Amino acid sequence: MAGHNDSSVSEKKSSQAVDDLPTFSVENMQNNMKVIYYSRTFLSIIGGVIAGILGFTGFAGFIFYFLIMAITSVGLMAKAKFSVHSYFDSWNRIILDGFLGGLLSFVLFWTFAYDIVHIF
């Protein structure tokens, strides 16, 4: 019995060692990254339009952008059921990736909506 117990402990250890290894399927991870990129781009465009319609100017608009991105990060985390490491290799992927990539789209649509609604 003791031997069996012992073996189960060592088995657990070895299985833990196996789990600790970063074993990712590259294709799946690329797909996940793509999903992140799409959702960030989409939300930055939508956020830009909303910011323009609400008439944010100056600093408020950028704060709004960061807020949107933070919400996106939280949403992605919720989608990953808060176990980020089973979908991505690091936290940075979900929090920082594509953070500045959407900024240009955001500024463009912000300007567009703002001009159409408020300037003329």
Place this chain on the structure above:
Amino acid sequence: MAEDLVLDTAIRDWVLIPLSVVMVLIGILRYFVSKLMRSTSQVPDLKIVKEGQVIIRARNLRSAANFIPPKSFRARRVYFSNEENGLLHVPKGQAPNPQAQMFSDPNMAMDMMKKNLSMIIPQTLTFAWVNFFFSGFVAAKIPFPLTQRFRSMLQNGIDLSTVDVSYVSSRSWYFLNLFGLRGLFSLILGEENATDDTQRMMQMSGFGFDPTKNLGAEKDSLDIIQHDWALPKFEQRAEKVLRNLIR
């Protein structure tokens, strides 16, 4: 704000909105045209395909090296990179001259030219169109203040130093669209479009693309890889599981 400019609503209806819509439509058109022009019927060279497959196999071995025992890894590495008949080994002096190869295959140069043209022509045309019709308009106002340094960037085409910098001329609005719509395109056209530009850049930079150089590079990286088996206790573990099954 007292110094606010009053912009005519006609500018919005006839400059700002049409310009943006045209930019989007031209982007979509460009995508489909370049898709059409991509010649698909050419038969790839047997040797090049073979080398490409070998490289992919070697890359797979490299990325999954830690999941096979050291002995198997060494055997596979020798298979790929030994000096006599390894698949990745290129005998010296046999490497074909890439320049000559390119001239012997006019399709390749033709393809590259088509791709570049499909990128350049719409851009020059749109730029000329914007320049011709909309030069000198103050078309938009960006909703955040900027410093004077941005004047040349944002008020391209207006030579007034008294206008607030946050007002954007139509030509600069065109540039803003050009860069900012990339995200939208990747949403509506799929990822293919997003990667297209970078792929083109790669092709342009790698004009004299040489497959044998690739083979050599792959061989080197396979040679220097440190093998570290990830599953050292796997056999014992499997034995244990099987024994438990029998019991």
